[in-house]
Amino acid sequence: MTAPTRTxxxxxxxxxxxxxxxxxxxxxxxxxxxxxxxxxxVPDEAPEKPSRPVPRIxxxxxxxxxxxxxxxxxxxxxxxxxxxxxxxxIVELLxxxxxxxxxxxxxxxGEDSDDSDxxxxxxxxxxxxxxxxxxxxxxxxxESVLGDRYIVALxxxxxxxxxxxxxxxxxxxxxxxxxxxxxxxxMPGSSDGSYGGPEYYGTPSEEDSVIRFVQVxxxxxxxxxxxxxxxxxxxxxxxxxxxxxxxxxxxxxxxSQPGDSTFVTVAPGEWSIDFIADYExxxxxxxxxxxxxxxxxxxxxxxxxxxxxxxSMSLDGTDATFATGSDxxxxxxxxxxxxxxxxxxxxxxxxxxxxxxxxxxxxxxxKTALFDYVVDLDAVVSVAIxxxxxxxxxx
Amino acid sequence: xxxxxxxxxxxxxxxxxxxxxxxxxxxxxxxxxxxxxTVFLKLLAKLEDDxxxxxxxxxxxxxxxxxxxxxxxxxxxxxxxxKVVRFDEHDDIPSGEPDPASPANGGDADGxxxxxxxxxxxxxxxxxxxxxxxxxxxxxxxxxxxLLTGEKKTAVAKRLSRxxxxxxxxxxxxxx
Numbered sequence: 001m002t003a004p005t006r007t008x009x010x011x012x013x014x015x016x017x018x019x020x021x022x023x024x025x026x027x028x029x030x031x032x033x034x035x036x037x038x039x040x041x042v043p044d045e046a047p048e049k050p051s052r053p054v055p056r057i058x059x060x061x062x063x064x065x066x067x068x069x070x071x072x073x074x075x076x077x078x079x080x081x082x083x084x085x086x087x088x089x090i091v092e093l094l095x096x097x098x099x100x101x102x103x104x105x106x107x108x109x110g111e112d113s114d115d116s117d118x119x120x121x122x123x124x125x126x127x128x129x130x131x132x133x134x135x136x137x138x139x140x141x142x143e144s145v146l147g148d149r150y151i152v153a154l155x156x157x158x159x160x161x162x163x164x165x166x167x168x169x170x171x172x173x174x175x176x177x178x179x180x181x182x183x184x185x186x187m188p189g190s191s192d193g194s195y196g197g198p199e200y201y202g203t204p205s206e207e208d209s210v211i212r213f214v215q216v217x218x219x220x221x222x223x224x225x226x227x228x229x230x231x232x233x234x235x236x237x238x239x240x241x242x243x244x245x246x247x248x249x250x251x252x253x254x255x256s257q258p259g260d261s262t263f264v265t266v267a268p269g270e271w272s273i274d275f276i277a278d279y280e281x282x283x284x285x286x287x288x289x290x291x292x293x294x295x296x297x298x299x300x301x302x303x304x305x306x307x308x309x310x311x312s313m314s315l316d317g318t319d320a321t322f323a324t325g326s327d328x329x330x331x332x333x334x335x336x337x338x339x340x341x342x343x344x345x346x347x348x349x350x351x352x353x354x355x356x357x358x359x360x361x362x363x364x365x366x367k368t369a370l371f372d373y374v375v376d377l378d379a380v381v382s383v384a385i386x387x388x389x390x391x392x393x394x395x
Numbered sequence: 396x397x398x399x400x401x402x403x404x405x406x407x408x409x410x411x412x413x414x415x416x417x418x419x420x421x422x423x424x425x426x427x428x429x430x431x432x433t434v435f436l437k438l439l440a441k442l443e444d445d446x447x448x449x450x451x452x453x454x455x456x457x458x459x460x461x462x463x464x465x466x467x468x469x470x471x472x473x474x475x476x477x478k479v480v481r482f483d484e485h486d487d488i489p490s491g492e493p494d495p496a497s498p499a500n501g502g503d504a505d506g507x508x509x510x511x512x513x514x515x516x517x518x519x520x521x522x523x524x525x526x527x528x529x530x531x532x533x534x535x536x537x538x539x540x541x542l543l544t545g546e547k548k549t550a551v552a553k554r555l556s557r558x559x560x561x562x563x564x565x566x567x568x569x570x571x
Contacts, residue, residue, distance in 0.1 A: 012513035013532050016418055017411045022428070026410055030402050030432045034439055 029348075088118050088374045090309065093125070093146065094214050097155055102126040102144040121374050122146070124280045125309065129154075135269030137161045140232050142273050143212075148307030149224055149283035151368055152185060152217045158235060159210040160267070166209055167266040168237050177211050182233035188226045190219025218368035220303055220314040224281045229274050235267040283307040286383055286390040291316075296386040303366070304390055306383055308374045311337050311349060313385070314366040337369055338384040398439060405435045409459045412533070416460065419528035420467040420521055433466045434459060460533070461543045464525070515565040516558075523558040526551050 018026070096118055103123040126146035132139050143155040160166050169178045286304040293300050294315065303314035336348040349369040382391040410431050417427040438458070442448075449455035516524055525544065529535045537555065541548040 007531065008509040008512040009516065009527070010532055012509035012516075013415050013419075013528065015509070016415055018414055023406050023410055026428055026431050026435075027399070027402050027406050029428075030406075030435045031399055033432065034398050034402070034436060037436075 088121055089372060090370055090374060091372075092118060093121060093374060094153060096122050097126055097144055097146055097153075098212070098214055101155075102128040102146070121308070124282065127277075127279045129275045131273045131275045133271040133273050134161065135271055136267070138166075138235065138267040138269065138271075140230075140235075140271040140273060142230050142275050145275060145277055145279070146309075147223065147277060147279060148309045148312075149222045149281055149305055150218055150220060150303075150312035151307070151309055151370060152187065152219075152223060152228065152277055154185070154215050154217070154230060155212065156183075156215060156230070157210055157212040158232075158267075163209045165207045166211060166235070168208075168211060168235075178237040179211060179213075179235075180237045182235065183215070184231055185215075185217040186229040186231060187217065187219035187221065187223050188228070189221025190223075216370065218312065218366075220312065220366040223277045224279065225276065227274050227276050229272055231273075232271040234265045234269065236265040282377070283312075284377055284393060286392070288393055292388065292390070294386050294388055296388075301388075304383065306339075306375075306377065306380065306392075308371075308377060310368055310370040311339075311383060312366065312368045313337075335386055339375070340381045340384070340389075341379050342381050343379070401439060401442070402435055405438065406431070409434075409456070412456070412459065413463050415532065416463045416525070416528055417467055419516075419524040420464065426467075430463060430466045433469075434462045437462055457539075457543060460529070460535075464544050467525075511566060512562075515562050518565060519558050519561055522546075523554045523561070526554040527558050527562075530555055 100122075103119050103126075125148070126144055128144045129142045130144075132141035134140075137160060139157075139159050139161055141157045141159070143157060145155075146153045158166065283305045284307070286306060287301060291300045291302045292304075297315055299315040301313060302316050303312060305312045338346055338348055340346045349371055377392070380392050381395055382389050384390065413431045413434055414427040417430045421427075449458060516527060519527065526540060529540045529543070530537070535543070537551050538548050540546075541551045544551070
């Protein structure tokens with residue numbers, strides 16, 4: 001390796017660097033995860049459910065579903081597990097829904113009388129949907145939905161009605177269908193949609209006629225009771241001609257270079273499925289008196305909400321310079337929420353986030369931190385970010 | 396192995412490399428800290444499991460680059476990034492205006508040329524950006540990039556060539 005010639009490009013990349021504080025944060029968070037891993041002898045891979053061999057979830061999936069809570073995954077999990085009543089991880093909850101569907105409530109005539117924490121939480125936070133749309137013999141179904149005021153996780157299936165294979169290849173050596181997602185969720189009022197990865201899959205074989213997955217979305221407008229629309233375009237996968245294994249994300253086929261990659265459609269069409277996000281609203285508004293100015297961001301927090309599933313925050317920045325710094329995305333992405341608990345402990349959650357831009361009014365930013373474990377809000381005292389503490393109402 | 400000491404060494408030595416490579420590959424720095432942690436934990440586990448040591452610093456650096464590329468691939472495949480609107484897509488920094496990330500304003504002086512080049516590079520497809528970074532910043536030859544990224548030499552060479560052509564177009568006909 002030789003030292004590169006200095007160019008505007010190298011200068012630009014030099015400008016991208018961690019601050020000492022950020023490096024310290026990396027060391028601390030890595031150390032915490034490492035110590036937790038050693039202490040609990042946690043393997044890299046999350047344990048599989050032995051009774052259900054088909055749906056799987058990987059460690060990466062758990063982190064992915066955590067909507068970038070990966071940095072704090074280890075410590076947050078440990079802190080929550082020790083002090084929260086449920087001890088149910090979000091991944092377990094999603095896996096339960098994936099395996100069993102949303103519980104039917106006895107009061108609704110259902111038969112689920114299991115009162116375990118897992119089923120109770122699934123019952124509170126999710127609802128069966130069962131809405132589908134069919135185009136040319138391919139049916140897309142939203143099976144059930146779980147969420148809070150701003151987070152929506154869908155269990156979705158795609159099936160060929162005649163039982164013939166969908167024809168989606170599987171990544172070599174994995175259980176991940178090479179499905180190239182072409183869907184989104186319309187959440188009324190949200191300035192933009194974000195979603196986590198499809199982390200659970202159905203039978204991973206090219207011969208399968210059904211693929212199932214979980215998809216996490218988040219928005220910045222209240223969604224409970226609202227009609228959302230799951231929209232799916234042509235179903236297919238991206239095939240790469242250069243033998244690299246086909247990375248389906250962020251590298252759209254380039255029409256000027258037809259040899260590079262090709263989207264292979266296995267089921268053309270447009271599917272649109274309406275459903276109502278009809279589950280209990282357990283979210284708590286941490287801005288009961290309206291927006292709060294956050295000095296560090298020079299922006300106004302217009303939304304801050306915590307639920308047993310996670311934290312959602314939205315910022316409005318009106319300063320024109322606010323939108324121009326590349327460092328800004330790093331700072332916002334990495335600033336975590338500190339959740340203080342009644343027993344004196346705390347945990348961090350939530351690097352990462354989405355943004356939408358208003359050219360005339362600056363930026364509207366929002367981020368969602370999905371917890372590792374379902375949190376008992378009675379045990380939460382406050383949430384802090386960027387040096388500002390937001391107490392739970394009534395504290 | 397004293398874990399903290401090792402993590403501190405890794406962070407000091409490689410964190411910025413991982414940040415820049417993640418940025419090049421993923422198009423934003425959102426996930427760079429996650430990638431750092433993933434890579435460091437993998438290396439710690441490797442050292443813990445088999446006590447493996449690298450032949451030299453270059454060997455270790457190559458391992459870090461390979462692990463970073465893999466971690467970025469995992470992230471891209473996770474799908475989380477798909478609908479996240481990247482901040483840099485809105486980084487319409489007017490030429491000649493100071494970059495708030497620069498040291499006087501929090502970072503290094505960042506001339507308009509660097510800004511224009513960075514903006515242009517960000518418009519390239521991810522694998523092009525990755526190749527550009529590894530070749531033009533890390534100074535790796537094409538065969539080594541191919542080795543580290545698990546790609547064919549011809550594919551890497553092709554991307555670098557196309558990247559150069561696209562950058563030429565973008566910079567000559569671009570906003571600057």
